[in-house]
Amino acid sequence: NAGVTQTPKFQVLKTGQSMTLQCAQDMNHEYMSWYRQDPGMGLRLIHYSVGAGITDQGEVPNGYNVSRSTTEDFPLRLLSAAPSQTSVYFCASRETGVPDTQYFGPGTRLTVL
């Protein structure tokens, strides 16, 4: 199993550009989530999904869109990038139920100029 994969690893955008961060998992997990980590801070939940076709907002959803058309994929879209979105983005997945043991991808480091 590849686990959770994310592409790209690094990305530089200009303010106002759009892009999609890709996330895929091969563990057949129903639950997937996106976090951002800023320097010296913990992971903050952006959006999450409990299954195909179902998404919901986390703590910091503004400026981001998600969709979940398949169990495997959970892309994160930035419609109009802003410097405040410079961060490291992690995708995670887990089986439904407790305990909440999430498997994280390696992260995407995004810089918005």
Added chain:
Amino acid sequence: DQQVKQNSPSLSVQEGRISILNCDYTNSMFDYFLWYKKYPAEGPTFLISISSIKDKNEDGRFTVFLNKSAKHLSLHIVPSQPGDSAVYFCAASSPRKSTFGDGTTLTVKP
């Protein structure tokens, strides 16, 4: 209002000694607590968890203690090894979401 707090940004210990990492939370509705370990340029990896109905869980060198009355949990690593040097995140879980602390950077000196 930060619901999960790790008040020590960093901790340095000697190899072979005990490392104690602390975490405080404010929401009594959390039902699981977890510790994740993160190396630079990698995603966090799950380390150990504890249910809110227990007060201790042990896995090899790692033990997590939960004090519900104080809303406090701690991670003990005994003995500490240089390979344990990493950032440790405490997380508190409710049915659909996890809330993370800001992390503690542990350095284990040979």
